Amino acid sequence: MDNLHVDTLVVGGGIAGMQAALDLADQGFQVALVEREPSIGGKMITLSKVFPTLDCCSCITTPKMSAVAHHPNIHLLTYCELQSIEETGSGFHAAIVQKPRYVDARKCTGCRECEYACPVTVPSPFDRGLGAYRAIRVPFSTAVPQKAVLDMENCILCGKCEKECPAGAVDFTQQPEPFEIETTTIIAASGFELTPLNAKKEYGGGKLRNVVDPLMMERFLAPTGPYGRVLRPGDGKEPTSIAYVQCAGSRDQTLGVEYCSRVCCMYAVKQAMLISGALPMADITIYYMDIRTFGKGYEQFYQNAKAMGVEFVRGKVAAIREDGEQNPVIKVELTEEGRIVERTFDLVILSLGMTPAPGSNGTTSTSLSASLGLPLGTDKFIAIPAPNANPCASARPGIFVTGTAMGPMDIVDSIVTASSAASAASAYIREHQKEAVYA
Numbered sequence: 001m002d003n004l005h006v007d008t009l010v011v012g013g014g015i016a017g018m019q020a021a022l023d024l025a026d027q028g029f030q031v032a033l034v035e036r037e038p039s040i041g042g043k044m045i046t047l048s049k050v051f052p053t054l055d056c057c058s059c060i061t062t063p064k065m066s067a068v069a070h071h072p073n074i075h076l077l078t079y080c081e082l083q084s085i086e087e088t089g090s091g092f093h094a095a096i097v098q099k100p101r102y103v104d105a106r107k108c109t110g111c112r113e114c115e116y117a118c119p120v121t122v123p124s125p126f127d128r129g130l131g132a133y134r135a136i137r138v139p140f141s142t143a144v145p146q147k148a149v150l151d152m153e154n155c156i157l158c159g160k161c162e163k164e165c166p167a168g169a170v171d172f173t174q175q176p177e178p179f180e181i182e183t184t185t186i187i188a189a190s191g192f193e194l195t196p197l198n199a200k201k202e203y204g205g206g207k208l209r210n211v212v213d214p215l216m217m218e219r220f221l222a223p224t225g226p227y228g229r230v231l232r233p234g235d236g237k238e239p240t241s242i243a244y245v246q247c248a249g250s251r252d253q254t255l256g257v258e259y260c261s262r263v264c265c266m267y268a269v270k271q272a273m274l275i276s277g278a279l280p281m282a283d284i285t286i287y288y289m290d291i292r293t294f295g296k297g298y299e300q301f302y303q304n305a306k307a308m309g310v311e312f313v314r315g316k317v318a319a320i321r322e323d324g325e326q327n328p329v330i331k332v333e334l335t336e337e338g339r340i341v342e343r344t345f346d347l348v349i350l351s352l353g354m355t356p357a358p359g360s361n362g363t364t365s366t367s368l369s370a371s372l373g374l375p376l377g378t379d380k381f382i383a384i385p386a387p388n389a390n391p392c393a394s395a396r397p398g399i400f401v402t403g404t405a406m407g408p409m410d411i412v413d414s415i416v417t418a419s420s421a422a423s424a425a426s427a428y429i430r431e432h433q434k435e436a437v438y439a
């Protein structure tokens with residue numbers, strides 16, 4: 001991998017990082033986009049449809065992914081880890097490592113012959129462990145780049161992929177490849193993770209098979225999902241009664257997640273509407289403390305769900321257990337009636353909150369900010385010292401933040417902050433260029 005000299009290094013290829021990269025590249029700046037996964041797209045490419053328009057998510061995300069890959073001013077660096085950043089007189093020096101794909105990306109055509117030949121099946125992280133794929137595979141049908149990646153941890157080294165690959169691309173000898181990037185500015189777009197499914201032990205997440213997380217439900221609802229329809233994972237039964245538990249990982253001091261995650265009410269309402277379409281006979285109940293519909297058109301979206309027959313019940317869920325037939329049983333305090341009841345469902349979705357993405361080395365949630373030398377806010381997301389004056393400027397000159405790397409937000413706000421960070425970075429680069437001329 002050759003060393004690079006760019007105007008901006010964007011770390012993270014979700015919707016926020018892609019938008020920031022495209023905005024800057026369209027203005028003529030040279031951009032390097034570093035993504036640690038084998039494909040760009042972030043969480044958005046895994047979603048089914050998006051609130052408030054119910055547009056197909058792939059239809060919006062895939063053209064952006066493709067535009068990033070084909071832009072002459074963007075150097076797309078997937079499956080790469082940022083190791084360290086050092087300040088230089090004129091900007092930053094970034095040390096990056098290209099992780100081994102065990103496939104020569106210059107030769108691979110994405111034909112998938114290796115995948116068809118591979119005898120080893122592993123759970124697919126793209127489908128949140130619900131579906132399966134091969135130890136060597138193109139990560140998903142709309143992945144960018146369309147290049148195979150081999151999972152060495154699960155590979156049995158049978159050599160079938162190497163034999164079948166018509167391009168001679170499989171390369172078991174690949175090693176991590178370090179390289180360097182000189183850049184004037186950095187945009188942190190490292191995104192979010194869900195509060196862990198098992199964070200609240202009394203809800204049984206991770207233990208009870210039919211208590212799932214909301215990204216799993218996105219995959220059930222997606223046309224490219226693991227089952228192609230909504231089935232409960234415990235026994236493959238079509239659910240006829242489904243419950244959502246709101247604030248199941250937000251506004252909860254015991255979990256250290258005291259803030260509202262902003263999107264959970266809206267994604268639960270959206271999924272309830274989509275389930276009503278997919279399973280018209282199903283009863284859907286949403287247990288909530290408050291419904292927060294903060295954006296333009298969002299209140300109407302909520303009212304539409306009510307009109308479609310989705311039941312909204314104000315209540316505090318105390319615990320979830322399982323009956324003898326794998327059905328989750330919810331114990332809930334109905335706060336308006338002042339009584340506690342139990343109700344059995346086929347499937348329960350915990351509306352988990354947003355927490356900062358784990359760091360590049362997978363050990364702590366703070367290591368990206370640590371390697372960038374950025375302080376965190378009390379919510380553990382990257383701090384923005386002057387949000388009213390400079391909404392995307394970090395505490396360190398030349399480093400900007402966008403999307404859910406700075407806190408919970410939806411796609412609209414991720415795109416707005418991306419354009420804002422790109423605009424701030426562009427002003428900073430131009431100022432630097434002027435200073436260099438007069439120096």
Ligand SMILES: Cc1cc2nc3c(=O)[nH]c(=O)nc-3n(C[C@H](O)[C@H](O)[C@H](O)COP(=O)(O)OP(=O)(O)OC[C@H]3O[C@@H](n4cnc5c(N)ncnc54)[C@H](O)[C@@H]3O)c2cc1C
Nearest residue numbers: 012014015016036042043050051190191192403404410411
């Ligand atoms: C269940 C669910 C449903 C949702 N539905 C909707 C909806 O319908 N409408 C809506 O507006 N919003 C919705 N959202 C919110 C939406 O998903 C987010 O607003 C959006 O995905 C945030 O994009 P992002 O780029 O900030 O982060 P991400 O999508 O998390 O992208 C971050 C990227 O950075 C990469 N990365 C992280 N750390 C590093 C590192 N150190 N080095 C290199 N790369 C790194 C990650 O691999 C990832 O690709 C939903 C959220 C959830 C949980």
Ligand code: SF4
Nearest residue numbers: 118155156158159161
């Ligand atoms: S060598 Fe590994 S990746 Fe290739 S076909 Fe065999 S098990 Fe699959």
Ligand code: SF4
Nearest residue numbers: 108109111112114165
């Ligand atoms: S590694 Fe070879 S067989 Fe696999 S997708 Fe690439 S070109 Fe096709």
